[in-house]
Amino acid sequence: MRRPKSPCHFQPPEPCHLPLKATARGKQTGRPKALTDEQVGVARRMRGSGESVATITKTLGISQLTFYRVLAD
Incomplete structure:
Protein backbone atom coordinates (compact mmCIF):
# COMPACT_ATOMS: atom_id res chain seq x y z
CA MET A 1 0.00 0.00 0.00
CA ARG A 2 1.37 3.42 -0.93
CA ARG A 3 1.73 6.25 1.48
CA PRO A 4 0.09 9.53 0.54
CA LYS A 5 2.51 12.16 -0.70
CA SER A 6 3.54 14.61 1.94
CA PRO A 7 3.37 18.30 1.09
CA CYS A 8 6.62 19.82 -0.01
CA HIS A 9 7.91 22.49 2.34
CA PHE A 10 10.82 23.54 0.16
CA GLN A 11 11.01 27.27 -0.43
CA PRO A 12 13.34 28.41 -3.21
CA PRO A 13 16.03 30.81 -2.01
CA GLU A 14 15.81 34.49 -2.71
CA PRO A 15 17.64 35.57 -5.87
CA CYS A 16 21.27 36.33 -5.20
CA HIS A 17 22.46 39.73 -6.39
CA LEU A 18 26.09 39.19 -5.40
CA PRO A 19 27.34 38.51 -8.97
CA LEU A 20 25.75 41.77 -10.14
CA LYS A 21 27.42 43.69 -7.33
CA ALA A 22 30.77 42.05 -8.09
CA THR A 23 30.44 42.94 -11.78
CA ALA A 24 29.67 46.53 -10.83
CA ARG A 25 32.93 46.60 -8.84
CA GLY A 26 34.84 45.34 -11.88
CA LYS A 27 35.31 41.78 -10.63
CA GLN A 28 35.02 38.78 -12.92
CA THR A 29 32.33 36.26 -12.03
CA GLY A 30 31.95 32.72 -13.29
CA TYR A 68 34.94 24.62 -32.05
CA ARG A 69 33.17 26.78 -29.42
CA VAL A 70 35.96 29.36 -29.65
CA LEU A 71 35.79 29.45 -33.45
CA ALA A 72 32.01 29.90 -33.33
CA ASP A 73 32.35 33.13 -31.31
Whole structure:
Protein backbone atom coordinates (compact mmCIF):
# COMPACT_ATOMS: atom_id res chain seq x y z
CA MET A 1 0.00 0.00 0.00
CA ARG A 2 1.37 3.42 -0.93
CA ARG A 3 1.73 6.25 1.48
CA PRO A 4 0.09 9.53 0.54
CA LYS A 5 2.51 12.16 -0.70
CA SER A 6 3.54 14.61 1.94
CA PRO A 7 3.37 18.30 1.09
CA CYS A 8 6.62 19.82 -0.01
CA HIS A 9 7.91 22.49 2.34
CA PHE A 10 10.82 23.54 0.16
CA GLN A 11 11.01 27.27 -0.43
CA PRO A 12 13.34 28.41 -3.21
CA PRO A 13 16.03 30.81 -2.01
CA GLU A 14 15.81 34.49 -2.71
CA PRO A 15 17.64 35.57 -5.87
CA CYS A 16 21.27 36.33 -5.20
CA HIS A 17 22.46 39.73 -6.39
CA LEU A 18 26.09 39.19 -5.40
CA PRO A 19 27.34 38.51 -8.97
CA LEU A 20 25.75 41.77 -10.14
CA LYS A 21 27.42 43.69 -7.33
CA ALA A 22 30.77 42.05 -8.09
CA THR A 23 30.44 42.94 -11.78
CA ALA A 24 29.67 46.53 -10.83
CA ARG A 25 32.93 46.60 -8.84
CA GLY A 26 34.84 45.34 -11.88
CA LYS A 27 35.31 41.78 -10.63
CA GLN A 28 35.02 38.78 -12.92
CA THR A 29 32.33 36.26 -12.03
CA GLY A 30 31.95 32.72 -13.29
CA ARG A 31 34.39 30.32 -14.84
CA PRO A 32 37.53 31.80 -16.43
CA LYS A 33 37.94 31.61 -20.21
CA ALA A 34 39.78 28.57 -21.55
CA LEU A 35 41.85 30.64 -24.00
CA THR A 36 43.21 34.17 -24.00
CA ASP A 37 42.54 36.45 -26.97
CA GLU A 38 46.11 35.82 -28.14
CA GLN A 39 45.61 32.05 -28.05
CA VAL A 40 42.36 32.41 -30.01
CA GLY A 41 44.29 34.31 -32.67
CA VAL A 42 46.93 31.59 -32.79
CA ALA A 43 44.23 28.93 -33.17
CA ARG A 44 42.57 30.84 -36.02
CA ARG A 45 45.88 31.35 -37.82
CA MET A 46 46.83 27.70 -37.42
CA ARG A 47 43.48 26.58 -38.80
CA GLY A 48 43.75 29.06 -41.65
CA SER A 49 47.16 27.67 -42.59
CA GLY A 50 45.73 24.16 -42.85
CA GLU A 51 46.71 22.62 -39.50
CA SER A 52 44.50 19.79 -38.30
CA VAL A 53 42.14 20.32 -35.39
CA ALA A 54 43.91 17.56 -33.45
CA THR A 55 47.27 19.31 -33.80
CA ILE A 56 45.84 22.68 -32.76
CA THR A 57 44.06 21.29 -29.70
CA LYS A 58 47.14 19.35 -28.55
CA THR A 59 49.30 22.43 -28.99
CA LEU A 60 46.95 24.66 -27.00
CA GLY A 61 45.98 21.99 -24.44
CA ILE A 62 42.24 22.23 -25.03
CA SER A 63 39.53 19.83 -26.14
CA GLN A 64 38.16 19.78 -29.66
CA LEU A 65 34.77 20.89 -28.30
CA THR A 66 36.39 23.98 -26.77
CA PHE A 67 38.17 24.67 -30.05
CA TYR A 68 34.94 24.62 -32.05
CA ARG A 69 33.17 26.78 -29.42
CA VAL A 70 35.96 29.36 -29.65
CA LEU A 71 35.79 29.45 -33.45
CA ALA A 72 32.01 29.90 -33.33
CA ASP A 73 32.35 33.13 -31.31
